[in-house]
Amino acid sequence: MIKKSIFFLFETSLLIIVPLTIILSIAFIFLTISNDIFPGLLKYADNINSLTQKNFCSLVLYFLILYTVIIYFHLKDKLNIFILFHKFKNKEKVILVFASYFLSALIIENIFKKTHYSILLLVLMTLILFIFFIYFVHFITNYNLKYFRTIYSNLINLRINFKKKKEDRILFLLKIIVYLFSIGILMILLIVGYVLTLTEINSYLIKQKQIQGKFVITNIVPKVTIIGETVILDGYNFGFKENEFFQLKTSKGSVSGIKDWNNNKVEFVVPLDLPEGKNELWLERTKTASSQSALMKTNKVDLTILSRWDFYPQQKDYQYPPSFLDYFRITVKKLKRIIFFNWGVIQLCGKLINC
């Protein structure tokens, strides 16, 4: 009885979830593409732009967990991944790998902080998602409306039994109660899931609005660098450098090498006198354009400075006659520069390969 009711619950859940996800994803594709090609045409589509990484990540994770549970219980015969793998064409596999990379990059960026192993984690996550997608496509393509038929036949059986005996009537009522109860629980679970994700999104949007009104630094790119390189500060209400009190400060004094000062962005060259290690940065400005108005400060952000000689050759690298080791050291440093300054992978070149 319990087994049957659980099976029934599972089948009805599929009836709700699968069409819902397909409709939601089609709507998402339609709205975003229309917003990209015809900006401002659909007012509702603009809301998608205000969603950020965390919102998307929570939504994606919610659906991934939901579907892994469904697929695990649905595939009773536990199909072998290698058999499924050979059913797909090569180009289909390539496209699925790209899709899994896109989602895994989002998940890794939000859940794990940037570490030495972030690239490894990314590869692992891509592989896991790729396997998941293969099962998902198999599940979606085999999904049809036979569940409707099974539920309908179940109900007919119940009705036939109802007319026969008194005992059956009690059983019928019990069954109906269990079915209704299970459907109710399912609906509550689904609604709670959606409400939780939506409230999280809403609270995030409210927070974002509050931050946008303040004089605040939200991001610093890159967080780890060397002296003489440009760094960008992102945030809100920086102003347009209307007087001399609009300054970028560190614990060693104000920074003079400012390349660009926008309302949302400050670009500067890291000064030579900044010591290696963690340094605090903040911005200062007057409340209005007048230099006599009150001074305001932003929050402090950390900027880690590494040794310049990890990336550029030193005097001792150019000794005469140059040895093989010298050439090796210079080429390694050049490689480090290429990787770091083009792809921003400081952790790999700055700490792991230390020569």
Next chain:
Amino acid sequence: MKKLIKIKLAITLIFLVSALIFQKTRHPSIINLDITPVTYVFLMFLPILWLFVIPRKTINTFPLLFLVLTIFFSLFNLQIYAENMVLLTYLSLVLIVIKSIINLKKVKKSNREYD
């Protein structure tokens, strides 16, 4: 046959959703090249054209369609949409050229086999 199309449709759905989420959550730049949203949408549809093996004749109509739309939008003073359509026209023309080069190579190969 029906199942094959179903698989392709499911893959396109997955790919489009994940690519769009990637675009919305990250700055749309690949190796320090800023890509406009329209170009991203166009690039996003290339794998799908590859997946469904759309014939050359239908692809050849794309630039014409976009060009007509450009004229239509510019007539009604919708400059932003017209600009996007011009971009799509240009990109689809590039696509046709690339496709014809690939075809030419294929024809050459088949000729060699006959020789």
